Amino acid sequence: MTDNRTPLRILLLIAPIVLSLAITAILVLAVGKNPLEVMTAIWEGAFRNSNAVAGVVNFWIPLTFACLGLVITFTAGLWNIGVEGQMMLGAVFASWAARTLTLPSPVLLPLEIVLAMLGGAFWGFLVGFLRVRLGVNEIFGGVALNALANVLVIYLISGPWQPPEGGSAQSTPPFPAESLLPEISSEFPVSLLALFLIVIIVAAVFLALRGTRWGLNLKATGKNPRSALLLGVPTTQSALSAFVICGAIAGIGGAYRVLFTFDSLRPLPSGGIGFLALLVVLVVANRALLAPIVGFVFAAILAGSTRLRVVLQLDQSLAEVLQGFVVLLVLMANGLRGRILGGPGAESSIQPEPQAQPTVTTAAEATTHE
Amino acid sequence: MCASGAGLHPPLIIYGRVSSVSAYIFLRWVANMEIELQHIHKRFGRVHANNDISLKLHGGRIIGVLGENGAGKSTLMKILSGYQPADSGSILIDGQKAGYHGPQAAIAAGVGMLQQDPLDVPAFTVLENFLYGQPASMTRRAARSDLAKISHEFGFHLDPETPAARISIGQRQQLEIVRLLTLGVRTLILDEPTTGISAQQKTILFDALQALARDQGMTVLLVSHKLEDVIALCDEVVVLRAGCLVGERAMPATKAELVRLMFGQDIAPQERSAGSLGEIVLKLDSLTIQDRRVRVETLSLDVREGEVIGLAGLDGSGQEALMRACVGLTPVVGGNVVLKDRDLTRRSYRERMRAGLAFSAAGRLEEGLVAGLTLTEHMALMDSERTMIDWPGVRDITRRQIERYNVRGRAEDRIEMLSGGNQQRWLMALLPEQPRVMILEQPTRGLDVDSARWVWQLLLDRRAHGTAIIFNSPDLDEIVTYSDRIIVFFAGRFHLIEDASTATVEVLGHLIGGNFEEAAR
Numbered sequence: 001m002t003d004n005r006t007p008l009r010i011l012l013l014i015a016p017i018v019l020s021l022a023i024t025a026i027l028v029l030a031v032g033k034n035p036l037e038v039m040t041a042i043w044e045g046a047f048r049n050s051n052a053v054a055g056v057v058n059f060w061i062p063l064t065f066a067c068l069g070l071v072i073t074f075t076a077g078l079w080n081i082g083v084e085g086q087m088m089l090g091a092v093f094a095s096w097a098a099r100t101l102t103l104p105s106p107v108l109l110p111l112e113i114v115l116a117m118l119g120g121a122f123w124g125f126l127v128g129f130l131r132v133r134l135g136v137n138e139i140f141g142g143v144a145l146n147a148l149a150n151v152l153v154i155y156l157i158s159g160p161w162q163p164p165e166g167g168s169a170q171s172t173p174p175f176p177a178e179s180l181l182p183e184i185s186s187e188f189p190v191s192l193l194a195l196f197l198i199v200i201i202v203a204a205v206f207l208a209l210r211g212t213r214w215g216l217n218l219k220a221t222g223k224n225p226r227s228a229l230l231l232g233v234p235t236t237q238s239a240l241s242a243f244v245i246c247g248a249i250a251g252i253g254g255a256y257r258v259l260f261t262f263d264s265l266r267p268l269p270s271g272g273i274g275f276l277a278l279l280v281v282l283v284v285a286n287r288a289l290l291a292p293i294v295g296f297v298f299a300a301i302l303a304g305s306t307r308l309r310v311v312l313q314l315d316q317s318l319a320e321v322l323q324g325f326v327v328l329l330v331l332m333a334n335g336l337r338g339r340i341l342g343g344p345g346a347e348s349s350i351q352p353e354p355q356a357q358p359t360v361t362t363a364a365e366a367t368t369h370e
Numbered sequence: 371m372c373a374s375g376a377g378l379h380p381p382l383i384i385y386g387r388v389s390s391v392s393a394y395i396f397l398r399w400v401a402n403m404e405i406e407l408q409h410i411h412k413r414f415g416r417v418h419a420n421n422d423i424s425l426k427l428h429g430g431r432i433i434g435v436l437g438e439n440g441a442g443k444s445t446l447m448k449i450l451s452g453y454q455p456a457d458s459g460s461i462l463i464d465g466q467k468a469g470y471h472g473p474q475a476a477i478a479a480g481v482g483m484l485q486q487d488p489l490d491v492p493a494f495t496v497l498e499n500f501l502y503g504q505p506a507s508m509t510r511r512a513a514r515s516d517l518a519k520i521s522h523e524f525g526f527h528l529d530p531e532t533p534a535a536r537i538s539i540g541q542r543q544q545l546e547i548v549r550l551l552t553l554g555v556r557t558l559i560l561d562e563p564t565t566g567i568s569a570q571q572k573t574i575l576f577d578a579l580q581a582l583a584r585d586q587g588m589t590v591l592l593v594s595h596k597l598e599d600v601i602a603l604c605d606e607v608v609v610l611r612a613g614c615l616v617g618e619r620a621m622p623a624t625k626a627e628l629v630r631l632m633f634g635q636d637i638a639p640q641e642r643s644a645g646s647l648g649e650i651v652l653k654l655d656s657l658t659i660q661d662r663r664v665r666v667e668t669l670s671l672d673v674r675e676g677e678v679i680g681l682a683g684l685d686g687s688g689q690e691a692l693m694r695a696c697v698g699l700t701p702v703v704g705g706n707v708v709l710k711d712r713d714l715t716r717r718s719y720r721e722r723m724r725a726g727l728a729f730s731a732a733g734r735l736e737e738g739l740v741a742g743l744t745l746t747e748h749m750a751l752m753d754s755e756r757t758m759i760d761w762p763g764v765r766d767i768t769r770r771q772i773e774r775y776n777v778r779g780r781a782e783d784r785i786e787m788l789s790g791g792n793q794q795r796w797l798m799a800l801l802p803e804q805p806r807v808m809i810l811e812q813p814t815r816g817l818d819v820d821s822a823r824w825v826w827q828l829l830l831d832r833r834a835h836g837t838a839i840i841f842n843s844p845d846l847d848e849i850v851t852y853s854d855r856i857i858v859f860f861a862g863r864f865h866l867i868e869d870a871s872t873a874t875v876e877v878l879g880h881l882i883g884g885n886f887e888e889a890a891r
Contacts, residue, residue, distance in 0.1 A: 211761070219742075224741060227735070230719070230729065230731055231748070
């Protein structure tokens with residue numbers, strides 16, 4: 001029997017995007033501006049020349065690292081708010097190497113990346129340990145560790161790592177040139193090494209979730225830890241490994257911020273990118289291949305929106321409004337898909353189940369798997 | 371016929387003050403409810419669960435709803451009781467089209483369903499659960515008196531202050547029946563109501579259902595795989611097969627006739643099978659177990675290769691605690707679990723599995739299967755040795771097991787798309803091929819006669835190769851048929867029947883009610 005509801009499926013995929021654009025357009029009209037001009041301004045802001053594109057890419061790279069990490073914790077049904085702190089720890093560890101070690105670039109750069117991964121993994125491990133051993137919900141643990149990570153950064157900047165002329169708590173002194181990631185060219189200032197790493201990690205995360213026993217364990221743990229345990233899945237080990245690996249990948253994102261976007265360690269080096277990544281992962285769920293694409297759209301809109309003020313005297317937070325609506329409406333469409341296309345879960349919907357709606361892959365689901 | 375008896379003894383008015391609730395029931399009793407289902411269709415993906423079902427249900431009768439697993443009984447009942455909407459078709463109540471959506475609306479229209487596992491709030495008391503869904507104007511005192519009256523009428527024993535978590539399934543059913551009645555339900559749907567209740571509770575339930583139908587003109591729909599119950603209780607039966615209505619007939623009918631209606635063929639009764647016993651494989655050495663509900667003191671048992679031990683008892687009497695203690699899911703206070711000279715008492719669940727135990731829990735989608743994973747993914751989870759999953763290989767194994775276990779579903783279907791019975795088969799299909807001891811909670815839960823037999827055939831094949839089986843079942847027939855030895859539990863106490871061939875369903879029915887002394891005589 002063929003599925004005669006494919007058109008509906010496609011509609012549910014496209015409708016939220018169109019709708020959120022429409023709502024934003026109405027908002028723009030309400031303040032007396034032309035929505036088309038706004039779109040044009042954002043587009044120009046993101047793509048008017050190679051430097052602008054590089055700006056988008058430089059925002060996109062750490063975002064994508066964070067997203068790829070979060071795809072893993074999302075699969076395991078875990079809500080890793082702590083990704084922001086994991087990025088910061090990656091930044092701190094990479095900064096230590098950049099400040100302290102005097103090695104040639106080809107040795108130093110990989111070392112910085114590895115250390116950043118260790119730092120992120122360590123911070124992720126703490127969230128996981130609190131969760132699986134001490135029963136602290138990963139959302140609370142994550143929030144606390146985010147705050148602690150930023151305190152650590154500020155302490156380092158204003159204390160041991162302060163500039164010789166005295167600590168203004170603005171940043172550490174610039175790192176030596178050989179410790180920074182090189183750019184492709186001055187017209188297109190983007191790190192080739194980071195792009196290369198993204199390709200590798202996208203492929204690795206995709207394959208690990210798709211083809212390994214570990215990935216399947218994560219998926220089972222995320223959907224029903226109790227059943228997974230009885231089927232022989234080491235569930236606590238799975239959850240812990242998800243945090244650790246998410247932290248490691250997010251840590252690279254943090255390193256990129258200090259070794260490329262800046263040239264020093266600054267307060268809140270993650271810059272809220274981890275939180276934005278959480279939004280992206282709400283949309284992409286466990287689809288690793290989609291993360292870079294959706295991430296790019298988000299990055300382009302955000303980077304492009306800086307031009308709104310210049311061209312139209314509009315606040316750039318309009319871009320965030322648009323993104324908020326996209327996320328919200330995509331989630332609603334997911335919920336509708338579960339209801340309308342029914343099928344899975346409907347038959348058993350009145351049996352007591354640990355999760356409310358097994359078909360809907362949303363944040364709501366991720367948070368109900370306690 | 372319903373008017374004669376009831377007219378002389380109006381069922382509820384005789385108790386002094388006529389509460390609003392009683393009056394409601396009384397008024398409803400005046401006219402029998404007529405339900406007509408017209409061309410009901412329901413699809414789940416590619417499964418046509420209900421295919422053009424048209425049916426008239428008359429008040430004052432007890433109607434059995436029969437059919438093998440996946441025939442569409444549950445789907446139809448859920449549509450009728452508002453738990454899920456039909457794709458097309460309509461429901462007429464007393465000639466009026468009923469467009470209700472949701473269980474609450476169905477109850478308001480007079481149709482209520484008693485779930486197999488009653489839907490109550492365990493932490494609430496009986497009274498609080500009873501109040502649930504009642505009009506806000508109802509006071510606790512009025513509720514208490516209504517509860518007492520109706521309970522008394524049917525011979526139910528419900529203490530209003532006991533938490534629902536502490537009463538038996540049978541009592542929870544009684545509570546739910548009373549609750550639905552006071553809500554004005556005139557059609558009562560019961561899904562496998564005799565599962566997990568004692569012989570005595572069953573008698574009370576049947577008397578109550580008969581009173582409701584005969585005296586109060588209610589429609590009672592009984593979904594059951596237990597043909598004995600259907601024969602004892604029903605006035606007529608409707609039979610579904612593969613989503614279609616294939617038969618309607620008045621009772622009485624013999625078991626063989628019903629089986630033929632359900633399956634389109636005869637099925638011979640299962641023979642008792644005695645296997646040959648080998649060496650002691652599992653030794654339980656004065657185990658003391660404590661779980662949330664029950665404490666079992668100093669139980670010792672030697673299980674031999676190829677032996678089948680049946681555990682009988684009402685829900686939560688100690689049989690689940692024992693099985694879970696064997697696999698390390700329930701803490702052991704004292705004693706040892708020894709598998710082939712290896713002490714497993716302090717080992718984790720996973721280590722015990724690796725040592726040769728296998729376990730399957732009763733709650734399919736809560737403990738055992740993972741909603742959202744496909745059949746193939748479940749199969750892949752069972753092979754813990756490899757790092758990389760060989761998907762084509764796993765798919766082959768999955769297809770083979772689907773065929774072997776006669777599962778209605780495809781390898782790429784998510785498990786929750788299957789019917790309950792097919793989920794149970796898949797749970798059985800996932801068990802390792804040759805464990806030393808299989809510990810199975812209700813291995814044939816929700817399976818029809820044919821499927822249950824056939825699952826047992828596969829289990830007994832394993833037993834012939836030396837696997838020992840410990841299982842429990844609310845179906846005493848199943849315990850008598852397959853066990854070599856039986857342990858009966860009551861509130862943590864236990865009674866061992868050394869030779870199961872001497873046991874009968876009647877004897878077990880009394881034992882699970884706690885009459886150990888009587889049985890000893």
